[in-house]
Amino acid sequence: MSDHTPPFDEIVEHTDPERDRLQGAHLLLTAAGAPPELPPWLESAPPEPRSRVIALGRRRSTVVATAAVAATMLFGIGYAIGARDRPAPPVQTVAMQGGGATASIDVFSHDAAGNWPMTLRVSGLASLPRGQTYALWLTAHGKLAEPCGTFTVASGTTEVPLSAPYPLKEYDGWVIVRSGTTGPFLLRTGTV
Amino acid sequence: MGTVFPLRLPSSTAMATIEPVSTPEVTDGTLIERVASGDRGAFEELYGRFARPVLGLALRRIGDRGRAEDTVQEVFAAVWRSAGSYNRGRGPGGAWLYTIARNTIVDALRRRPAPTVANPPEVVSPGLTPDEEAEASWNAWRVHRALDTLPEHERTAIDLAYFSGLSQSEIAEFLQVPLGTVKTRTRSGLARMADALEGEL
Numbered sequence: 055m056s057d058h059t060p061p062f063d064e065i066v067e068h069t070d071p072e073r074d075r076l077q078g079a080h081l082l083l084t085a086a087g088a089p090p091e092l093p094p095w096l097e098s099a100p101p102e103p104r105s106r107v108i109a110l111g112r113r114r115s116t117v118v119a120t121a122a123v124a125a126t127m128l129f130g131i132g133y134a135i136g137a138r139d140r141p142a143p144p145v146q147t148v149a150m151q152g153g154g155a156t157a158s159i160d161v162f163s164h165d166a167a168g169n170w171p172m173t174l175r176v177s178g179l180a181s182l183p184r185g186q187t188y189a190l191w192l193t194a195h196g197k198l199a200e201p202c203g204t205f206t207v208a209s210g211t212t213e214v215p216l217s218a219p220y221p222l223k224e225y226d227g228w229v230i231v232r233s234g235t236t237g238p239f240l241l242r243t244g245t246v
Numbered sequence: 247m248g249t250v251f252p253l254r255l256p257s258s259t260a261m262a263t264i265e266p267v268s269t270p271e272v273t274d275g276t277l278i279e280r281v282a283s284g285d286r287g288a289f290e291e292l293y294g295r296f297a298r299p300v301l302g303l304a305l306r307r308i309g310d311r312g313r314a315e316d317t318v319q320e321v322f323a324a325v326w327r328s329a330g331s332y333n334r335g336r337g338p339g340g341a342w343l344y345t346i347a348r349n350t351i352v353d354a355l356r357r358r359p360a361p362t363v364a365n366p367p368e369v370v371s372p373g374l375t376p377d378e379e380a381e382a383s384w385n386a387w388r389v390h391r392a393l394d395t396l397p398e399h400e401r402t403a404i405d406l407a408y409f410s411g412l413s414q415s416e417i418a419e420f421l422q423v424p425l426g427t428v429k430t431r432t433r434s435g436l437a438r439m440a441d442a443l444e445g446e447l
Contacts, residue, residue, distance in 0.1 A: 079440040086389035088409035089298040099293035234333030
């Protein structure tokens with residue numbers, strides 16, 4: 055509590071019809087104390103982080119699906135051309151399972167900026183109503199920690215290229231949820 | 247009246263240097279949605295609204311001023327990254343940002359060792375249970391956010407009355423306005439605070 059609590063009766067008359075409501079605000083204000091002053095270096099908003107995954111909005115789900123298809127086609131074309139440009143093998147493959155659906159995430163070596171390219175392959179997930187998406191999250195201590203992107207699914211297996219700019223060893227799991235919710239559809243079951 | 251007051255002058259002038267990109271009625275949730283689409287101006291507006299509540303929360307939880315200030319930047323970096331996860335159907339933007347801030351602060355506490363006894367935290371709220379501390383943190387967050395919604399003249403009256411230890415008469419003398427005006431501004435500020443707190447911003 056503040057040492058300088060002003061007498062409430064000095065501010066609000068006994069006959070004030072809103073006295074009880076105002077007293078609630080008075081008590082909260084007194085308990086909260088003064089907000090801290092920002093130091094000069096925090097007076098301006100910080101710059102955008104250099105590496106950032108934008109969890110795409112729902113309206114972009116079509117774009118995500120198109121990008122996934124395009125990426126798959128490009129991969130196929132590249133593979134057909136020859137083995138010379140074959141990508142390096144993943145450094146880690148994460149297996150996920152839940153509710154009859156399965157998924158795997160191939161995590162490739164991070165680039166110089168710390169981005170980890172990934173390929174998510176998922177099958178068995180139900181298609182969502184138009185405009186809704188699934189989201190892949192990193193978890194820490196049983197909670198959603200960082201988003202790694204959103205996607206939609208079609209029948210069969212859906213393959214989605216993603217990237218995460220986070221130090222992965224700081225997280226302890228992966229989940230797939232319906233965007234905007236926290237209930238997991240798929241959980242990590244193991245790492246290869 | 248003495249000539250020296252323990253003055254802690256209103257600081258909202260510093261916040262006013264952030265150029266608003268939206269009218270005041272734009273909600274926190276709308277700003278978060280704009281941030282999700284990469285709107286830098288919306289991010290700056292959001293920062294202007296929440297930087298001090300975030301610092302206040304970090305100070306409560308971490309104690310050490312330097313670490314708390316560092317954590318403010320981490321919180322807003324997390325806001326940039328996570329804005330796409332905000333769903334207005336699940337609650338107001340302020341509550342979402344509180345969750346982001348709280349989780350980032352907890353992560354910061356886990357990553358970095360606690361201060362030694364020789365450098366104890368400045369902490370706050372001794373004797374509270376974890377539940378009580380959580381409730382107090384949440385209430386302080388809401389109050390600090392609500393303060394920034396007050397018109398300048400009401401904010402000044404509230405700051406001087408609650409945080410500078412001045413009586414209503416002393417405020418009138420300090421501001422060179424009639425006592426009745428000070429009482430009206432203070433009461434009006436309280437009413438606006440009550441509206442904001444009841445509306446959950």
